[in-house]
Amino acid sequence: MAIQEKLATGRGKYTPGYPNLDTGPVDYEDSISEEFFQAEREAIFKRTWLKVGRMEQLPRNGTFFTREFVGLGSIVITRHTDGEVYALHNICAHRGNKVVWQEHPTNETQGSARQFACKYHGWRYGLDGKCTYVTKRNEFFESLPDDELAMPQLRCEVFAGFIFVNFSQDAPPLRQFLGEKLATELESWPFEKFTNHWSFRTKVKGNWKIGIDALLEWYHPAYVHGRFLNTNVAEAEKLVPPMDSYHYDLFTPHMLTSVPGPPLLKKKEGSVGPAKRDMNWAYRLFRAGLFGPDDVREDLGHLTPNRNPGNVQSWSNDQYWLFPNLSVQLWGRGYYITYQYIPETVGTHAYEVDIYFPEPKTASERLAQELVVDSTIEFAMQDTNTVEATWSQLNNRALQTFHLSDMELMIRQFHKVVRDAVAAHQAGSEK
Amino acid sequence: MTTTVDTSLPERFRALEPWVADWDLATRVERYEKRLTKTIDELQDFYDAIAPLAEEAIAYLDTRDVNALSGEDTRLLRLLYSMIMVSYPVNIFKQPRIPDSGAAFFDTAVEPAL
Numbered sequence: 001m002a003i004q005e006k007l008a009t010g011r012g013k014y015t016p017g018y019p020n021l022d023t024g025p026v027d028y029e030d031s032i033s034e035e036f037f038q039a040e041r042e043a044i045f046k047r048t049w050l051k052v053g054r055m056e057q058l059p060r061n062g063t064f065f066t067r068e069f070v071g072l073g074s075i076v077i078t079r080h081t082d083g084e085v086y087a088l089h090n091i092c093a094h095r096g097n098k099v100v101w102q103e104h105p106t107n108e109t110q111g112s113a114r115q116f117a118c119k120y121h122g123w124r125y126g127l128d129g130k131c132t133y134v135t136k137r138n139e140f141f142e143s144l145p146d147d148e149l150a151m152p153q154l155r156c157e158v159f160a161g162f163i164f165v166n167f168s169q170d171a172p173p174l175r176q177f178l179g180e181k182l183a184t185e186l187e188s189w190p191f192e193k194f195t196n197h198w199s200f201r202t203k204v205k206g207n208w209k210i211g212i213d214a215l216l217e218w219y220h221p222a223y224v225h226g227r228f229l230n231t232n233v234a235e236a237e238k239l240v241p242p243m244d245s246y247h248y249d250l251f252t253p254h255m256l257t258s259v260p261g262p263p264l265l266k267k268k269e270g271s272v273g274p275a276k277r278d279m280n281w282a283y284r285l286f287r288a289g290l291f292g293p294d295d296v297r298e299d300l301g302h303l304t305p306n307r308n309p310g311n312v313q314s315w316s317n318d319q320y321w322l323f324p325n326l327s328v329q330l331w332g333r334g335y336y337i338t339y340q341y342i343p344e345t346v347g348t349h350a351y352e353v354d355i356y357f358p359e360p361k362t363a364s365e366r367l368a369q370e371l372v373v374d375s376t377i378e379f380a381m382q383d384t385n386t387v388e389a390t391w392s393q394l395n396n397r398a399l400q401t402f403h404l405s406d407m408e409l410m411i412r413q414f415h416k417v418v419r420d421a422v423a424a425h426q427a428g429s430e431k
Numbered sequence: 432m433t434t435t436v437d438t439s440l441p442e443r444f445r446a447l448e449p450w451v452a453d454w455d456l457a458t459r460v461e462r463y464e465k466r467l468t469k470t471i472d473e474l475q476d477f478y479d480a481i482a483p484l485a486e487e488a489i490a491y492l493d494t495r496d497v498n499a500l501s502g503e504d505t506r507l508l509r510l511l512y513s514m515i516m517v518s519y520p521v522n523i524f525k526q527p528r529i530p531d532s533g534a535a536f537f538d539t540a541v542e543p544a545l
Contacts, residue, residue, distance in 0.1 A: 196543050197541050197542075197543070198459075198539070198541060198542050198543070199539070199540040199541035199542075200537040200538065200539055200540065201537065201538050201540050202535065202536060202537045202538060224531070227523055227524065227530055228519075228523060271486060272486055274483070275479070275482030275483040275485070276482075277475070277478065277479075277482075277521055277522055278522055279518065279519070279522040279523055281522075282515075282518045282522060285482075285485055285486060285489070286489075286515065352540075353537070354541075360497060361497065362492075362493050362497055363489065363492035363493055363495065363497050363500075363508055363511075364489050364492070364493050365497075366497060366508075366545065367489065367508075367511055367512070367515065370459075370512050370515050371515050371518075373459070374459075374515050374516060374518075374519070375519075377537055378519055378529045378532075380535075380537065381529055381532035381535040381536070381537065382529060382530075382531050382532050382535070384532075384535040385531055385532045385533060385535040386531070388535075
């Protein structure tokens with residue numbers, strides 16, 4: 001019996017277990033309407049905690065990096081001399097020039113500095129954003145305040161080494177927003193030990209939610225990625241685990257799905273045999289595949305009791321979806337990936353894939369990482385291309401509502417949470 | 432001569448010397464770009480040349496300190512990275528580019544130094 005068949009548990013459908021989700025067709029207006037997009041930016045992106053980076057990007061006091069968020073603005077994230085992390089609007093208090101940039105104003109930058117100097121008229125700012133020096137101050141007037149001039153601070157909090165900002169002063173603290181369950185389960189992963197880092201970025205022609213939808217279900221792999229599995233679609237379908245072998249936990253607004261995967265290879269003994277033009281041979285040679293390296297490091301302590309909370313058989317990874325736009329995927333074979341989707345317009349978003357391994361101790365460990373990274377990106381390219389194909393047609397409004405299967409319950413939940421957040425914000429501001 | 436040293440591999444792997452000019456590339460970005468400039472026949476030729484030596488090459492590199500590899504050893508490691516880069520085209524896609532990815536491309540913002 002194939003491992004996939006063995007994984008079937010025979011449990012019923014998941015979606016009816018969440019009565020708020022409904023099982024009817026879903027209207028995708030929330031992904032194509034310009035008006036909804038603007039409302040969503042106000043209701044969600046200007047009021048929710050957004051990941052902007054990791055502490056490894058601020059290795060010492062006095063280091064900084066910038067993030068450019070189309071429609072939200074440019075942000076500078078700094079580590080001050082006291083070790084405190086600040087997020088600042090990247091704007092000069094004099095006439096609004098962007099303060100921190102190199103060569104091209106729209107490109108992100110990073111480095112270390114004792115203070116920032118505006119390129120326009122030389123005003124200077126500390127790493128906490130406070131204005132420390134106004135050039136030719138005596139040419140100004142009495143109305144120039146002494147101690148209020150600053151690059152304005154945004155709220156900034158660090159959780160598990162991830163740096164988050166919030167454009168709103170009214171939002172609840174980050175940990176409260178994440179919830180104790182999500183926070184505890186994520187926090188037990190030793191993120192700081194995973195410093196061998198690859199970062200990939202692309203721009204996708206499609207609404208950001210359509211991008212997320214593509215990774216919220218396990219219906220598509222046999223079709224979108226069929227050639228990785230088997231060129232015969234009927235055979236490829238058999239290689240995707242059955243729906244009931246996954247674990248779902250929708251703790252609004254966040255979500256978790258845990259995923260099964262192939263069993264680990266046995267420890268290497270003897271030769272892998274003569275060279276073949278065969279990917280399975282290459283996987284055995286490099287001891288890795290899409291699900292990670294086969295030789296799992298035992299010195300990292302990443303398999304804590306919080307992993308695999310749904311007791312998935314042949315467990316592979318826990319995929320946490322942090323509302324609104326971040327997924328943190330913790331892999332049993334000793335690495336983690338984050339996916340982030342940053343809306344730019346109703347029909348475009350920036351998509352960022354970051355892959356983190358421990359520092360390799362041997363060449364073969366490093367080669368296994370390379371194969372995992374290559375596999376991940378090959379798959380991701382097919383996914384993003386499919387997102388563009390979907391959005392180009394959705395946007396025509398030839399069809400307006402779509403039928404989602406039980407396999408797509410997280411998509412149902414995700415769009416509902418977004419719509420509810422927009423509705424709640426609009427109701428609140430109409431009072 | 433300096434030029435000889437710059438292009439050489441560890442002695443047991445000198446048979447791979449003809450592939451150094453194309454595939455001794457420091458970054459994944461360069462390896463991916465190289466892959467797209469080649470025909471599938473050319474990718475297969477490289478794969479077929481390195482695959483029979485790959486297991487021995489990995490075992491050899493594992494006897495070295497991965498953080499202090501010589502120029503020769505680094506070159507061999509990079510050829511193995513390039514073998515990984517061509518392995519999906521050769522073994523699965525039968526073409527340099529992954530199928531159905533026409534518009535998709537990822538920029539690399541960060542990758543490890545080695």
